[in-house]
Amino acid sequence: MRILVVEDDVQLAEMLMEALTDRQYVVDIAQDGEEAWDCIKVLEYDLVVLDITLPKLDGVSFCQRLRSPTSRHSLSRNITIPVLMLTARDTLGDKITGLDAGADDYMVKPFEMPELMARVRALLRRNSAATSSSDFGWGNLRLNSSTYEATYSDKPLHLTPKEFALLELMVSSGRRVLSRAGIIERIWSLDDPPSEETVKSHIKSLRYKLKDVGAADDFIETVHGLGYRLKQL
Numbered sequence: 001m002r003i004l005v006v007e008d009d010v011q012l013a014e015m016l017m018e019a020l021t022d023r024q025y026v027v028d029i030a031q032d033g034e035e036a037w038d039c040i041k042v043l044e045y046d047l048v049v050l051d052i053t054l055p056k057l058d059g060v061s062f063c064q065r066l067r068s069p070t071s072r073h074s075l076s077r078n079i080t081i082p083v084l085m086l087t088a089r090d091t092l093g094d095k096i097t098g099l100d101a102g103a104d105d106y107m108v109k110p111f112e113m114p115e116l117m118a119r120v121r122a123l124l125r126r127n128s129a130a131t132s133s134s135d136f137g138w139g140n141l142r143l144n145s146s147t148y149e150a151t152y153s154d155k156p157l158h159l160t161p162k163e164f165a166l167l168e169l170m171v172s173s174g175r176r177v178l179s180r181a182g183i184i185e186r187i188w189s190l191d192d193p194p195s196e197e198t199v200k201s202h203i204k205s206l207r208y209k210l211k212d213v214g215a216a217d218d219f220i221e222t223v224h225g226l227g228y229r230l231k232q233l
Helices: 010-022 033-042 059-067 092-101 113-131 161-173 180-187 196-212
Strands: 002-006 026-030 047-051 083-087 105-108 135-138 141-144 149-152 155-157 220-223 227-230
Touching (some): 002 010, 002 033, 010 026, 010 113, 026 033, 033 047, 047 113, 059 083, 059 092, 083 092, 083 113, 105 113, 135 161, 141 161, 161 227, 180 196, 180 227
Parallel strands (some): 002 047, 083 105
Antiparallel strands (some): 135 141, 141 149, 149 155, 220 227
16 A cells, blocks of 8 residues: 655654555655645555645645645545644644545644554555455455455465565456556655566566466466556456
């Protein structure tokens, strides 16, 4: 899952990024509202962690823009992205303003990291439940995005976090061809993109592990010159 952290306090942003990446989330950081909006326009996020007091475009205005279906800035796919607001403003009026702007939750600084992580998990669960089941698959392959468990014909697949994320992306994409560049964009941070050879290496490892539990050699197909997709059921 991909999370956008919008925070102009560099130290806090880095602390949040470390905590979230330790929990296997892909994290991008923006230090002002306009930079965050540029990210939102080109990438799909599962959650936005948003400071209110930001340069260029403040958090409330960002959230209003995100939620407005009629704004010239609006992107329909982003209207339902969960937003967790972080702010030093702790009055009731400030909280009402943030929630009315479209935030799903509101935390006051300073906060305890375990509580923030719990709220992140709750918002992601809520969004996943509204869109699809956490248990899904392709033929004999089953994935559970809540427990990060994978099986093929009921045999466990022991995957690294990136292998799981890649297989999850391929299952959710079905027969749509995924280019290496597109895969990198979806499951790696903008700050740390790998080479396309890394994607090839992950695909090779997935094929080996799938074959080891009984899947066909071409369960993951190569579409030459384009990318990868799952074999037709």
